[in-house]
Amino acid sequence: xxxxxxxxxxxxxxxxxxxxxxxxxxxxxxxxxxxxxxxxxxxxxxxxxxxxxxxxxxxxxxxxxxxxxxxxxxxxxxxxxxxxxxxxxxxxxxxxxxxxxxxxxxxxxxxxxxxxxxxxxxxxxxxxxxxxxxxxxxxxxxxxxxxxxxxxxxxxxxxxxxxxxxxxxxxxxxxxxxxxxxxxxxxxxxxxxxxxxxxxxxxxxxxxxxxxxxxxxxxxxxxxxxxxxxxxxxxxxxxxxxxxxxxxxxxx
Numbered sequence: 001x002x003x004x005x006x007x008x009x010x011x012x013x014x015x016x017x018x019x020x021x022x023x024x025x026x027x028x029x030x031x032x033x034x035x036x037x038x039x040x041x042x043x044x045x046x047x048x049x050x051x052x053x054x055x056x057x058x059x060x061x062x063x064x065x066x067x068x069x070x071x072x073x074x075x076x077x078x079x080x081x082x083x084x085x086x087x088x089x090x091x092x093x094x095x096x097x098x099x100x101x102x103x104x105x106x107x108x109x110x111x112x113x114x115x116x117x118x119x120x121x122x123x124x125x126x127x128x129x130x131x132x133x134x135x136x137x138x139x140x141x142x143x144x145x146x147x148x149x150x151x152x153x154x155x156x157x158x159x160x161x162x163x164x165x166x167x168x169x170x171x172x173x174x175x176x177x178x179x180x181x182x183x184x185x186x187x188x189x190x191x192x193x194x195x196x197x198x199x200x201x202x203x204x205x206x207x208x209x210x211x212x213x214x215x216x217x218x219x220x221x222x223x224x225x226x227x228x229x230x231x232x233x234x235x236x237x238x239x240x241x242x243x244x245x246x247x248x249x250x251x252x
Contacts, residue, residue: 025114025130027084034128037080037118043126049073050129052117058135061109063215068117070101070129075122079103083133085113087184088213099198099206100169104221107213108182109135152179161233161247168225172198174233174245175219182212193218193243195236200227 022045023030034043049072058064070076079101081091087110094103101119117129161174176193183190192212198205205226210218229249236242 023130025132027114029084029089030114030116033082033084033089033116037082038126041124041126043118043128045130046073046127047129050117050119050127052115052129052131054115054131054133056134058109058133061135063106064109064133064135065104065106066115066131067104067221068102068129070117070119070127073101073119073121073127076101076119077122078120080118081116082118083107083109083113083115083213086110086213088182088211090211091115091213092208092210094208095206097204097206098224098226100223100225102221102223106215106219108215109133111135152177157241157243159243159245161245163229163231163247163249165229165249170224170227170229170231170249172222172224172231172233172247173219174247175217176235176243176245177217178237180212180214180216180218191238193235193237196220197234198222198224199232199234200224200230203227205231 024045024047050070051068053067055065068079068081070079076096078096079092079094082089083091086108091107092105107115112132112134114130114132119127119129121127155177156179157177159174159176161172163173164171178193179191180193181188181191190212192214193210196208196210198207203226205224206222231247233245233247234242235245
């Protein structure tokens with residue numbers, strides 16, 4: 001009996017070690033986050049097919065550039081991004097539809113943290129790419145100054161955009177003036193762009209849910225092979241304000 005229990009214990013330990021060994025960047029919150037995100041759905045770590053680029057050291061934790069290329073995963077359906085150790089771990093949840101799994105954006109980080117990119121393939125398997133963001137932290141809890149608040153009152157919703165074409169792919173790059181307030185500091189409330197839809201001639205190309213982990217004055221890069229270079233981006237924030245950006249192919 002004792003021998004049997006020892007063998008069972010050893011087997012469980014080996015499974016645990018194996019599971020952690022597959023995770024390229026261990027963190028104490030990953031298991032809970034992945035369970036809450038995917039529940040019982042299957043996943044695998046896949047840094048070969050998902051490239052996540054972050055700075056070697058993010059000296060400005062409130063504006064950390066992240067770029068993602070998961071275009072090797074054919075017929076990708078959905079993409080979720082989270083940062084394990086952030087106060088707001090969820091970053092975005094994208095229904096890809098006709099979007100490519102290629103994105104660039106800036107985020108806030110509370111401390112050094114792994115960032116995870118989860119991409120669902122046509123068979124329902126989730127592929128996970130990882131990168132580690134080294135930073136002094138504090139980017140999630142820095143409130144706007146009174147001067148910044150006045151500026152946002154005047155400029156909120158102002159935007160600019162560019163659309164470029166390379167072969168059969170359109171790259172849509174836009175930025176919008178918005179505080180993206182986290183509400184984590186005493187006396188502040190969360191106020192951020194929470195939803196984005198991308199249309200081409202009234203056809204929905206892609207849709208995403210965003211959180212206040214996205215940096216102030218968001219800048220996003222999206223890619224698609226659909227449409228003719230003319231797109232409409234519709235956004236909504238947590239105060240039910242709506243914004244509309246119309247972008248056309250730049251002269252080349």
